[in-house]
Amino acid sequence: MSDPTNFRQERIEKLLHELRYEVERGILEHDIDETLTFRFYVPLSHAIPDGVVFCEFHTRPMPRYAMQPGDQPRLRDQPRLRIVKSDNQT
Numbered sequence: 910m911s912d913p914t915n916f917r918q919e920r921i922e923k924l925l926h927e928l929r930y931e932v933e934r935g936i937l938e939h940d941i942d943e944t945l946t947f948r949f950y951v952p953l954s955h956a957i958p959d960g961v962v963f964c965e966f967h968t969r970p971m972p973r974y975a976m977q978p979g980d981q982p983r984l985r986d987q988p989r990l991r992i993v994k995s996d997n998q999t
Contacts, residue, residue: 932968943970 935941947966954960
């Protein structure tokens with residue numbers, strides 16, 4: 910069986926790519942609004958004692974001229990997710 914941490918990372922990356930596709934298609938086909946917000950908290954942070962992890966997805970319209978040349982990295986240049994396995998997990 911494959912490493913569950915690697916499996917989870919690959920699954921999340923696949924879902925994020927699918928989300929990007931659905932958001933692009935939805936906006937281009939006028940099926941969804943251009944402003945979306947989705948927020949949630951992971952109730953535990955391994956980096957900050959007694960902390961949480963804040964996760965946010967947000968879309969908003971903006972003028973094309975406001976984009977900087979480096980704002981849209983090529984897909985292969987985008988950073989991969991980093992999943993850290995806790996020492997407490999067995």
